[in-house]
Amino acid sequence: MLAKLVYEVFSNHRSIRRYKSDPIPDGDLEIIMESARRAPTDATLHLWSAIRVKDRDKRRRIATLIGQEHVYEAAEFFVFTADLYRLKKLLEYRGEELGNVDFALLLFAAIDAAIAAENMAIMAEALGYGICFIGGVQNAAGEIIKLLGLPHRTYPLFGLTIGVPAENPRIRPRLPRSMLFHEDEYRDYSDDELSEAYRVMSSYSGRDWLRIIKRYAGKGGYFEDRNKVIPELLKMQGFNL
Ligand SMILES: Cc1cc2nc3c(=O)[nH]c(=O)nc-3n(C[C@H](O)[C@H](O)[C@H](O)COP(=O)(O)O)c2cc1C
Known part of the structure; x- marks a missing residue:
């Protein structure tokens, strides 16, 4: 029954980008945040922190910087960060030092943060709220670092909006399970499967999915910029990569 x-909850997930102005009651918010705290974390290291952005001016600024109004409109907005700073403090407090670990721990921090955020997202959805992950924080990561006072060895990975939905979008498609799961070894894709992938993923809007993946991951796509900016910002944040 529980299963x-x-x-x-998983099957009904869709990202919500329009929210009513209703706040989330403290009791619900507590359960949502507690769900993140209970998430698995590599070696108990807790390699993440989340900043709850309550201040309306900061919220306005972030929404404008990244051009996503739902970041302002949602009842709640959290910025999830990779956080090696707290770990460093904990080690130093007991007279130890952070090792030469930054690259590997940054990867694991992204995993820890994503698991914690997804726990929160699922709990929020189970309570009837809508959520949207906001990778767009990468479009203004430098400004967000300053605005949120993020210390050395932290980095904003993504945001999460939560609020009462003011829209009811259709469920978006996903790639066929046979393309996402492999058995015993990685199996390459046939032309038929690739063609089916485009068919399935284009079915939501009726527009070619290629337009989207090209815009993000193709030549001249958004991720080319991020690929340049992120290593520079990580360096500025004191990561030893
Ligand atoms: C890491 C990550 C970053 C995302 N960034 C954004 C974003 O900046 N803005 C936005 O509106 N949606 C964002 N999304 C939501 C995706 O666009 C959405 O999950 C995808 O289109 C599938 O739609 P669905 O969630 O409704 O099934 C993000 C999702 C993930 C997992």
Whole structure:
């Protein structure tokens, strides 16, 4: 019975980008944040922190910087960061030093943060709220670092909006399971499968999915910029990569 309910939450997921102005009651918010705290974390290191952006002016600024109004409109907005700073403090407090670990721990920090955020997202959805992950924080990561006072060895990875939905979008498609899961070894894709992938993923809007993946991951796509900026910002944040 519980499994059915959990599966229902996963199956009904869609990102929500329009929110009512209703706040989230403290009790609900507590359960949502507690769900993140209970998430698995590599070696108990807790390699993440999340900044709850309550200040309306800061919220306005971030929404404008990244051009995403739902960041302002949502009842709640959290910025999830990779956080090696706290770990360094904890080690130093006991007379130890952070090792030469930054690259590997940054990868694991992204994993820790994503798991914690997804726990929060699922709990929020189970309570009837809408959520949207905001990778767009990368479009203004430098400004967000300053605005949120992020110390050395932290880095803003993504945001998460949570609020009462003011829209009811259709469920978006995903790639066929056979392309996402492999058995015993990685299996390459046939032309038929690749063609089917485009068909399935284009079915939501009726527009060629290629336009989207090209815009993000193709030549001249958004991620080319991020690929340049992120290493520079990480260096500025004191990561030893
Ligand atoms: C890491 C990550 C970053 C995302 N960044 C944004 C974003 O900046 N803005 C936005 O509106 N949606 C963002 N999304 C939501 C995706 O666009 C959405 O999950 C995808 O289109 C599939 O739609 P669905 O969530 O409704 O199934 C992000 C999702 C993830 C997982």
